[in-house]
Amino acid sequence: xxxxxxxxxxxxxxxxxxxxxxxxxxxxxxxxxxxxxxxxxxxxxxxxxxxxxxxxxxxxxxxxxxxxxxxxxxxxxxxxxxxxxxxxxxxxxxxxxxxxxxxxxxxxxxxxxxxxxxxxxxxxxxxxxxxxxxxxxxxxxxxxxxxxxxxxxxxxxxxxxxxxxxxxxxxxxxxxxxxxxxxxxxxxxxxxxxxxxxxxxxxxxxxxxxxxxxxxxxxxxxxxxxxxxxxxxxxxxxxxxxxxxxxxxxxxxxxxxxxxxxxxxxxxxxxxxxxxxxxxxxxxxxxxxxxxxxxxxxxxxxxxxxxxxxxxxxxxxxxxxxxxxxxxxxxxxxxxxxxxxxxxxxxxxxxxxxxxxxxxxxxxxxxxxxxxxxxxxxxxxxxxxxxxxxxxxxxxxxxxxxxxxxxxxxxxxxxxxxxxxxxxxx
Amino acid sequence: xxxxxxxxxxxxxxxxxxxxxxxxxxxxxxxxxxxxxxxxxxxxxxxxxxxxxxxxxxxxxxxxxxxxxxxxxxxxxxxxxxxxxxxxxxxxxxxxxxxxxxxxxxxxxxxxxxxxxxxxxxxxxxxxxxxxxxxxxxxxxxxxxxxxxxxxxxxxxxxxxxxxxxxxxxxxxxxxxxxxxxxxxxxxxxxx
Numbered sequence: 361x362x363x364x365x366x367x368x369x370x371x372x373x374x375x376x377x378x379x380x381x382x383x384x385x386x387x388x389x390x391x392x393x394x395x396x397x398x399x400x401x402x403x404x405x406x407x408x409x410x411x412x413x414x415x416x417x418x419x420x421x422x423x424x425x426x427x428x429x430x431x432x433x434x435x436x437x438x439x440x441x442x443x444x445x446x447x448x449x450x451x452x453x454x455x456x457x458x459x460x461x462x463x464x465x466x467x468x469x470x471x472x473x474x475x476x477x478x479x480x481x482x483x484x485x486x487x488x489x490x491x492x493x494x495x496x497x498x499x500x501x502x503x504x505x506x507x508x509x510x511x512x513x514x515x516x517x518x519x520x521x522x523x524x525x526x527x528x529x530x531x532x533x534x535x536x537x538x539x540x541x542x543x544x545x546x547x548x549x550x551x552x553x554x555x556x557x558x559x560x561x562x563x564x565x566x567x568x569x570x571x572x573x574x575x576x577x578x579x580x581x582x583x584x585x586x587x588x589x590x591x592x593x594x595x596x597x598x599x600x601x602x603x604x605x606x607x608x609x610x611x612x613x614x615x616x617x618x619x620x621x622x623x624x625x626x627x628x629x630x631x632x633x634x635x636x637x638x639x640x641x642x643x644x645x646x647x648x649x650x651x652x653x654x655x656x657x658x659x660x661x662x663x664x665x666x667x668x669x670x671x672x673x674x675x676x677x678x679x680x681x682x683x684x685x686x687x688x689x690x691x692x693x694x695x696x697x698x699x700x701x702x703x704x705x706x707x708x709x710x711x712x713x714x715x716x717x718x719x720x721x722x723x724x725x726x727x728x729x730x731x732x733x734x735x736x737x738x739x740x741x742x743x744x745x746x747x748x749x750x751x752x753x754x755x756x757x758x759x760x761x762x763x764x765x766x767x768x769x770x771x772x773x774x775x776x777x778x779x780x781x782x783x784x785x786x
Numbered sequence: 787x788x789x790x791x792x793x794x795x796x797x798x799x800x801x802x803x804x805x806x807x808x809x810x811x812x813x814x815x816x817x818x819x820x821x822x823x824x825x826x827x828x829x830x831x832x833x834x835x836x837x838x839x840x841x842x843x844x845x846x847x848x849x850x851x852x853x854x855x856x857x858x859x860x861x862x863x864x865x866x867x868x869x870x871x872x873x874x875x876x877x878x879x880x881x882x883x884x885x886x887x888x889x890x891x892x893x894x895x896x897x898x899x900x901x902x903x904x905x906x907x908x909x910x911x912x913x914x915x916x917x918x919x920x921x922x923x924x925x926x927x928x929x930x931x932x933x934x935x936x937x938x939x940x941x942x943x944x945x946x947x948x949x950x951x952x953x954x955x956x957x958x959x960x961x962x963x964x965x966x967x968x969x970x971x972x973x974x975x976x977x978x
Contacts, residue, residue, distance in 0.1 A: 530961070558956035560920060580951050581924070602928055602952065605921040618921060625925040646925040662922055668881075669922055693919035706919045713917060733963065735919055751963065780920065 387423055387546065391761075391768035396428040397512060398454050403432050404461035405440035409470055409497060413463050416501035417474075417508070420519040420545065424509065425767035430455060442475060447482045455479050459508065469493050472500050476508055486511050498547060516742040519544055522784040523747065524562040524571055525758060529776040539573055541588065544783070546771055552586060553593075561780065563606050568784040572596075572606035572615055583617055585632070597630060597637075607650045607659075609676075616640070616650035616659055627661050629676065640678060649693050652676075654700040660684065662692040671705060671718075685718065687725055693736065697743040698785065702763060704737040704746045715748045717763050728761045729768075736780045749779040860978055870895035876934055878972040880915070883929035885937060893934060896976055897941035909949040910934050911975040915968035916955045927952030927974075934974045 399421060404414040421427040432438065436449040439460055450458050461474035469491050476486040486507055492500040499520065506517030521544045529536045537559045542549035553559060557576035564571055565585075572585045583597035583606050597603040601620035608615060615630045619637065627640045627650045641647040645665035652659060660673045663681075669692040671685040685691035690708030697704070700720065707716030707727055714731040718724065728746065737748040740760070745767070747760045758771040758781045863869040874896075876889045885893065900906055912927030931950045939945060960967035 535957075558953060560924075560954075560956060576951075576953065576956070601950065602924055604924050618925070620925075620928055625928065646922065646929070648925045649919060649921045662919065664922075669918070690918065692922050708918065711917065733916065754961075754963065 388770045388772060390759075390770055391425070391766065396426060397456055398428050398430065399457040399459065399508075399512075400430040400435060400450060400455045401459045402435060402438050402440070402461075404463050404472075404474070406463040408465055409463045410494060411497040411501070413472060413497055413501045413504070414459075414461060416498060416545075417459065417505050420502060420505035420517075421508065423545065423769060424517075424519075425762070425769065426509070426513060442477070442484070445477065445482075447477070447479050450479045457485075457512065461504075463497075466491060470497065472497070472504075474504050476511065498543070502543065502545075515744060518740045518742050518745065518783070521741055521786070522568070523758075523781050524564065524784070525749075525778055525781040526559055526562065527773070527776045527778050528558075539571070541571070552588065552591065553584075561605055562782050563608055564782055564784045565608050566610055566612045566785055568786045570612075571782075572608065574604050574606070583615065583630075585615075596632060596635065599637075601625075602648075605649050607652055609652050610654055610656045616652060616661075618648040618650065627659060627674075640674060640676070641681060643681070647672075651694045651696055651703075654696055654698055660694045660696070660703060662694065671703070684723060685725070686723070688716070691716070691725075695738045697739045697763075698741055699743040702739070702743065704739060704748075704763075706735050706737065715746060715761065717746065726763075726765065728763065728765050729759070734759075736782075738782045740783045741785050747781045747783050749781060864978075871899060874976040874978070876930075876974045876976070877969060878930055878974075880968075880972065881918075881926070883926065883933045885933055890937075893937050894941060897938045897943050900938065900943045900947050901941070904944065904947065906978070907947050907949065909951060909977040911957075911977055912950070912952040912954075913957055913959075913971055913973050913975070914955050915971045916958065916963065917968065920954055920956070924952050924954035924956075927954045930972075930974045934976070 401414050401418040401421070406412065418429045422429050436453065437446065439445045440462055441460070445458060445460065456479055458477050458479055459474060461472065464471045471489060472492050473489040475484055477484055488507065490500055502519040505519040509517030522541055523544055524539065524541050527538045527540060534556055537555050537557070538551040539553040539559050539562055540549050540551050555575060555577045557579065560574040562571050562573045569589065570585050570587050572583060574581050575584050581603045582595050583603045584593050585596055586593045596615065597617055597619065599619050599621040602618055602625050605618040606615045613632055615632060617628055617630050618625050619628045624644050624646065626642060626647050628637045629640055630637045640659060641661065643663060643665050645663055647661055647663045649662040650659045657676060658673050659676055660671055662669050663672050666683065668689050670683055671691050671694050672681050673684050674681045688707045688709050692706045694703050694705045703718045703720060705716050705718065707714050707725060712731045713734055714727050715729040715734045715737045716725045716727050729748070729750065733751040735749050737746045739746055745760045745762050747758060750757050750759050756777045756779055758778055759768065761768045863871050866872055870892045873892045876885060876892065879886065900908065910931040912931035914923040914927050928950065931952055935948050935950055938948060955971070958971045960970040
């Protein structure tokens with residue numbers, strides 16, 4: 361299982377991309393699978409491009425844990441066109457697939473071409489040509505990774521996605537909180553909001569153009585929505601008491617939120633157009649952390665009405681509130697997989713908090729992580745990986761684990777507290 | 787395949803009139819001009835660039851710890867360690883919002899002070915330790931604040947003298963990751 365243990369890929373986050381974020385991040389694959397697919401990503405022929413596209417593709421595929429790439433120094437040759445590939449020489453060193461490509465200037469942009477071949481029979485499985493601006497070369501590389509991943513594994517890649525997370529740095533008695541958006545590999549990290557008061561609970565809109573979050577910038581909690589492209593913000597909930605835990609409806613028109621304006625914290629539906637709020641739960645206990653089922657019909661939330669926090673489900677229009685978790689003394693902070701088949705949650709037993717995944721139909725829970733302080737799980741858009749926050753000693757990490765538990769990777773930050781990761785839905 | 791270029795747009799409203807300010811007067815100003823809908827007076831945020839034009843971000847909120855503000859202006863009994871008014875933090879057991887017996891006299895002393903000083907306003911800041919989920923801990927922190935508020939009101943303190951906010955696990959005072967830190971973080975601060 362530990363085939364890729366301690367394989368460390370360092371991505372320095374360049375200051376030119378993100379003047380506000382100078383932390384260096386690296387990714388460690390802590391669990392990989394033994395059946396990782398051997399693939400050779402031959403360095404692309406490149407003229408004048410500032411980014412090494414093929415090395416980004418190589419890193420993406422390696423980081424997924426499903427591929428074992430070949431170091432360029434161990435390659436028998438470095439072909440850049442199809443007729444230059446001597447397939448038997450790659451087969452003899454155990455390679456299943458080979459990728460070649462070219463990056464050539466086209467005016468102020470670049471033409472990026474790549475081809476994927478099956479080494480056993482020399483057949484081309486993929487061949488694409490794209491035009492990319494210099495600034496978009498990294499994005500283009502991630503798209504190539506997604507295409508290769510989907511072709512060879514039959515499921516969507518998540519390399520083009522982005523992640524949002526919160527960092528907190530303490531300077532003396534003051535803390536500096538940031539809401540950061542980065543590429544899925546940690547590159548291009550940019551702070552989209554910064555405050556000396558806490559920022560919490562980032563949630564992507566379904567179109568990935570906006571993020572809702574909780575800010576204490578006015579000393580009390582409010583729910584903010586912010587458009588990424590423009591930075592435009594709207595303060596959509598600022599009631600007395602708790603304004604928290606925003607979750608977007610699948611059509612993006614509403615937020616489920618937690619408000620305590622009438623007493624105990626309850627789940628409300630906030631219509632973003634009219635700003636009207638409708639109370640959904642009316643229990644005197646704590647009801648919080650709503651999440652929308654992908655079909656838009658139900659809200660799953662955390663409630664301690666039974667004494668300890670457990671997950672409950674209620675129709676969005678209101679109705680019977682049914683408990684859905686029965687194992688473990690603590691189940692909270694639910695999040696659906698985009699395909700609707702799974703719910704991930706914080707699963708606690710005796711003061712130990714791990715990430716669990718429940719199959720929605722059978723309600724059986726598998727525990728994916730080793731704790732003891734794991735939190736804030738969210739699914740990758742392909743429903744295959746769960747991103748969460750964990751802690752070892754004094755260092756906070758973001759980690760990703762496959763829902764079969766076989767693949768695990770850790771995003772390591774050299775400084776500051778890092779938490780509450782959320783994977784963009786697209 | 788085409789890539790739409792991400793719009794580089796920057797919405798930096800007045801850069802931080804407030805960053806760096808420290809006087810109570812200025813902090814109070816930030817609390818009153820808090821309307822975002824009017825166009826973000828004291829906040830600044832950033833659009834997402836494509837790498838070329840990202841600005842330095844911004845910062846919002848006032849400086850300094852709200853809970854500590856004004857403590858110096860309080861009468862001397864607040865700094866006399868033998869006076870229960872010197873204690874302004876109520877601690878709680880794990881996952882509980884019940885006030886422990888030890889803190890009943892402390893809350894009673896604050897109730898007497900607030901009754902005698904009806905123009906005094908305080909904020910009850912609820913907090914929790916880092917274990918469990920963050921929004922649940924916000925709810926738990928609020929329950930703790932409300933328990934203390936209920937005890938103050940039971941002793942005659944006017945609701946208008948009391949503000950409530952919960953920071954959950956977002957504002958720890960002890961940074962360790964064991965019980966000795968957690969027990970210090972499960973608290974309600976009476977912020978004068």
